[in-house]
Amino acid sequence: MKRSIVWFRNDLRVHDNEALVDAIKHSDEIVPVYILDPRIIYGKTSFGFRKRGRFRAQFLIEALTDLRSRLQALNSNLYIRIGHPEDVIPQLARACRTHYVYCNRERTQEEVDVQDALEQKLWSIGQEMRYYRGKMLYYTADLPFPITHCPDQFTQFRKEVEKIVKVRLPHDAPICKLDSLSIELEEGDIPSLEELDYKSSASDYTQGHRFVGGETAGLAELNYYVWDSHLIKKYKETRNGLLGRDYSSKFSAYLSLGCLSPKLVYNEISKYENEHGSNDSTYWLKFELMWRDFFRFMGKKHGNSIFRLTGTRNIMPDFANDNMTLFEKWKDARTGIPFIDSNMRELNTTGFMSNRGRQLVASFLVKDMKLNWLMGAEYFESMLVDYDPCSNYGNWNYVAGVGADTREDRYFMIPSQARRYDPQAEYIKYWLPELETIAPELLFNPFEQEASLALQQVDYTQPCVHIKNW
Ligand SMILES: Cc1cc2nc3c(=O)[nH]c(=O)nc-3n(C[C@H](O)[C@H](O)[C@H](O)COP(=O)(O)OP(=O)(O)OC[C@H]3O[C@@H](n4cnc5c(N)ncnc54)[C@H](O)[C@@H]3O)c2cc1C
Numbered sequence: 476m477k478r479s480i481v482w483f484r485n486d487l488r489v490h491d492n493e494a495l496v497d498a499i500k501h502s503d504e505i506v507p508v509y510i511l512d513p514r515i516i517y518g519k520t521s522f523g524f525r526k527r528g529r530f531r532a533q534f535l536i537e538a539l540t541d542l543r544s545r546l547q548a549l550n551s552n553l554y555i556r557i558g559h560p561e562d563v564i565p566q567l568a569r570a571c572r573t574h575y576v577y578c579n580r581e582r583t584q585e586e587v588d589v590q591d592a593l594e595q596k597l598w599s600i601g602q603e604m605r606y607y608r609g610k611m612l613y614y615t616a617d618l619p620f621p622i623t624h625c626p627d628q629f630t631q632f633r634k635e636v637e638k639i640v641k642v643r644l645p646h647d648a649p650i651c652k653l654d655s656l657s658i659e660l661e662e663g664d665i666p667s668l669e670e671l672d673y674k675s676s677a678s679d680y681t682q683g684h685r686f687v688g689g690e691t692a693g694l695a696e697l698n699y700y701v702w703d704s705h706l707i708k709k710y711k712e713t714r715n716g717l718l719g720r721d722y723s724s725k726f727s728a729y730l731s732l733g734c735l736s737p738k739l740v741y742n743e744i745s746k747y748e749n750e751h752g753s754n755d756s757t758y759w760l761k762f763e764l765m766w767r768d769f770f771r772f773m774g775k776k777h778g779n780s781i782f783r784l785t786g787t788r789n790i791m792p793d794f795a796n797d798n799m800t801l802f803e804k805w806k807d808a809r810t811g812i813p814f815i816d817s818n819m820r821e822l823n824t825t826g827f828m829s830n831r832g833r834q835l836v837a838s839f840l841v842k843d844m845k846l847n848w849l850m851g852a853e854y855f856e857s858m859l860v861d862y863d864p865c866s867n868y869g870n871w872n873y874v875a876g877v878g879a880d881t882r883e884d885r886y887f888m889i890p891s892q893a894r895r896y897d898p899q900a901e902y903i904k905y906w907l908p909e910l911e912t913i914a915p916e917l918l919f920n921p922f923e924q925e926a927s928l929a930l931q932q933v934d935y936t937q938p939c940v941h942i943k944n945w
Pocket residue numbers: 714723724725726727728730731760763764766767770828829830831833834837855859861862863864866867868870871874
């Protein structure tokens with residue numbers, strides 16, 4: 476009797492899950508587990524934000540609930556435990572008399588430390604880890620260069636990879652019923668948000684997009700965006716949008732927790748191109764998925780430097796003020812700049828913000844407020860429903876000008892960005908209804924005299940910094 480543990484991490488799906496597929500192939504019985512690690516649930520970032528904020532926690536709870544029911548449909552289950560994986564898994568392994576622990580490998584330090592500690596403990600009880608790949612389009616082994624030589628410029632990376640390396644086909648989800656576990660094992664409850672000590676709800680808002688966690692919802696979003704609505708055909712024109720569900724794919728949260736496999740998304744786009752023709756938009760979504768991979772390779776190549784103030788370029792940013800009072804104005808959507816505040820209000824209400832919004836609020840924090848970029852990155856880490864270490868810190872590295880690729884190291888003029896991307900101020904007014912009566916033109920630059928007067932009349936917050944060149 477060969478029994479194996481499948482340790483689910485950021486791969487909460489049954490489709491294209493190599494660790495799961497191989498565990499099933501090589502074992503008579505599997506024990507799928509998810510461990511809620513208190514260091515992440517209750518832990519704080521260095522500036523004191525809860526590491527996994529409420530939107531991320533809500534999404535995770537929903538994703539675990541969904542994964543459990545998908546595994547139950549295969550005659551299996553998802554066993555939930557709370558504790559340090561490197562302690563809990565060896566205990567389970569002993570109790571269940573397993574042989575191997577199958578998991579998809581992680582790349583960033585905290586996760587690698589846990590998997591290394593676990594591996595050591597498993598060796599001491601004569602068991603082993605079996606690692607697989609689950610998070611990326613490209614396999615390190617398929618790249619035309621070793622990771623240490625991965626180009627630091629995205630364009631160079633893309634050119635060297637996309638023509639030569641084929642994205643592998645995703646694995647199908649298992650369809651045959653699995654043998655049920657022949658030992659008694661308590662399944663363990665999936666805790667609620669309150670049980671995990673989250674004070675405020677993350678699901679009862681009515682404005683903005685609500686990401687429902689889980690593979691089932693992720694597959695439905697993929698189906699909707701590609702096949703049902705054909706929105707993918709216009710992605711390149713709409714992707715800089717701000718308002719509504721449809722301007723971009725909304726796959727990010729599903730990709731972050733692995734409810735969707737990037738290979739599946741890529742291959743569905745290819746299938747769509749074969750059936751309906753390819754265009755710049757269908758290509759552009761693949762292009763964005765390559766950005767996601769690129770940041771992961773950068774994380775692997777440069778290690779912890781993506782999390783440091785000096786970034787992967789190892790240079791001091793121009794500004795790095797730790798003024799908490801000023802920072803809180805940014806965080807609480809009280810900068811007095813309507814376009815920035817509306818984006819921050821969306822983030823604080825829903826856990827999501829568009830890519831355009833993220834670039835602009837990040838640029839404003841770094842270049843106009845002259846604050847330490849790590850404060851913004853840590854707040855995003857806590858709040859973003861789609862938080863992903865490499866994508867988040869990689870993008871912040873760029874905005875702060877400390878990323879290896881300097882292409883994005885530029886200044887965004889917020890008033891002209893607002894005029895361009897929100898010409899009727901619909902987005903601003905949606906999130907800041909207190910500004911409803913003000914003419915759109917007066918909402919873009921609060922330093923213009925007429926705008927300043929109009930904003931004062933509705934008691935809108937005064938700008939927190941003065942920016943001469945607007
Ligand atoms: C400061 C900053 C922080 C960010 N933090 C995160 C984060 O923590 N997690 C995250 O997934 N994305 C992050 N992004 C990238 C991007 O904003 C989001 O991936 C995107 O807005 C998610 O919406 P979507 O799925 O509809 O994207 P779409 O535009 O539909 O793109 C499709 C997919 O491509 C990937 N992608 C798109 N743009 C980028 C990008 N710039 N970098 C990396 N991958 C990208 C995502 O996986 C996304 O789901 C950040 C961007 C900035 C500027």
